[in-house]
Structures are given as structure tokens and as C-alpha cells.
Amino acid sequence: MTKNKAVFIDRDGVINEVLTKRVKFVNKPNDxxxxxxxxxxxxxxxxxxxxxxxxxxxxxxxxGYMTEEQLEKIHKKMKIDLESEGGEIQDIASCIHKPNEGCSCRKPEAGMILKLAEQYKIDIDKSYMIGDRDVDIEAGRKAGCSTIFIGKEDNTVDANFSFPTLYAAANWLKSTSNL
Known part of the structure; x- marks a missing residue:
């Protein structure tokens, strides 16, 4: 059985703007x-x-700020847009529960990562979780991934690696992928 390596990426703050002058939250595709x-x-x-x-x-x-159907439209647009440079997003997992609902999928829990890893036969030891908040890094750690923090240097987030942007992290991962 072949095991794949993967990169699990947080959305808001890593892929797209959130809480900026242009957009507060992404509740529809044009956000x-x-x-x-x-x-x-x-x-x-x-x-x-x-x-x-x-x-x-x-x-x-x-x-109640958006429906599941609205979220699906956002993610469909995002997938098409992000694949414009020849990449492919295999899947998108979303925890739609309210904060503090106690589910196993909401980060900092590792449920979404572990479910995808099982479904796609991922080698967690060769995989990374990339995020801009401590809950992303903690979810990656709980799943057994290496972790990458995106953003300004933040000594309070204990990630394995840190880069200012997803692009910088991707360049580094590409340069080390054949080692």
C-alpha cells in the first residue's frame, strides 16, 4: 500500500485575507x-x-452567519481559483460546529486531519500542517504532523518551522522534498 505525503493548510489568514480593511469574514464567494x-x-x-x-x-x-451551501460555493470558487497555477487541492474539510461545541473535528483537535489521512492513505510522518494560529499548530501536533507557522515571528506559537507567507513555506518544502 502506497502512502502519500500531504500538506494540510488552514484557510483564513493563510490562503485568504480575514479581518482586514477589505473583508471581515468570508461569508460569500466575493469575500x-x-x-x-x-x-x-x-x-x-x-x-x-x-x-x-x-x-x-x-x-x-x-x-448562522452562512449556510452549508454558501460555504460549499466559497470552497468551489477557492478550489478553481487556487488551481490556476497548476496545483491541485485534493479535498477541503470544514468543521461547521459552533465554537466550544466540543466536537473532535474543530481545531485544535486533530479530527479533520486524521480523517483525511485515513481516507487518502497519508503518511503523517512525512506531512505538514500549515497555519497562522496556535490552534492550527496544536491540531497538527496532535495528528503527528510537522508544523509550519505562517505570519510574523511569534514566539508563543511552538511550530517546527516558521515562514512569513505560504509561498515562502512552499518554496522551502519544494527545495527539501527530494532530500
Whole structure:
């Protein structure tokens, strides 16, 4: 049985803007504004033979700010947009429960990552969780992945690696993928 390596990527704050001057929350497709060079980063990761998954907490569904159908439309648009540079997003997992509902899928729990890893026969030891918050890093650790923090240097987040952007992380992963 072949085991695949994967990159699990948080959505808001890593792939797209959130809480910026342009957009507060992404509740409809035209709220999507991608961070710099994100489609290129997806292309780089695919070319390094990583399966790419988006794992995202979307409590806005459980809280009634959007419907599951609206979330699906957002993710369909995102997948098409991000695959424009030759990358492929294998799957998107969303926790739509309310915050503090106690589910096993909402990050910092590892449920979404572990479910995808089982479904797609992922070698967790060769995989990464990329996020911009401590809950992303903790979920990756609980799943057994290496972790990458995206953003300004933050000594309070204990990730294995840190980069300012997804594109910088993707360049590094591509350069180390054949070692």
C-alpha cells in the first residue's frame, strides 16, 4: 500500500485575507481575497508531490452567519481559483460546529486531519500542517504532523518551522522534498 505525503493548510489568514480593511469574514464567494502568491504556492506544493488539503474551522455555519451551501460555493470558487497555477487541492474539510461545541473535528483537535489521512492513505510522518494560529499548530501536533507557522515571528506559537507567507513555506518544502 502506497502512502502519500500531504500538506494540510488552514484557510483564513493563510490562503485568504480575514479581518482586514477589505473583508471581515468570508461569508460569500466575493469575500475571497487571496494572500500574495497563494495560487503559485499551491502549484509549488503539487509539483513537490504533496497532496494538498484545506482544513478550516467554519463556526459561522453553526452560528448562522452562512449556510452549508454558501460555504460549499466559497470552497468551489477557492478550489478553481487556487488551481490556476497548476496545483491541485485534493479535498477541503470544514468543521461547521459552533465554537466550544466540543466536537473532535474543530481545531485544535486533530479530527479533520486524521480523517483525511485515513481516507487518502497519508503518511503523517512525512506531512505538514500549515497555519497562522496556535490552534492550527496544536491540531497538527496532535495528528503527528510537522508544523509550519505562517505570519510574523511569534514566539508563543511552538511550530517546527516558521515562514512569513505560504509561498515562502512552499518554496522551502519544494527545495527539501527530494532530500
Amino acid at each position: 475571497l481575497f487571496y494572500l500574495d502568491k497563494v495560487p503559485e504556492a499551491i502549484g509549488l506544493l503539487s509539483s513537490a508531490d504533496y497532496l494538498i488539503f484545506v482544513v478550516t474551522n467554519q463556526g459561522g455555519v453553526g452560528l
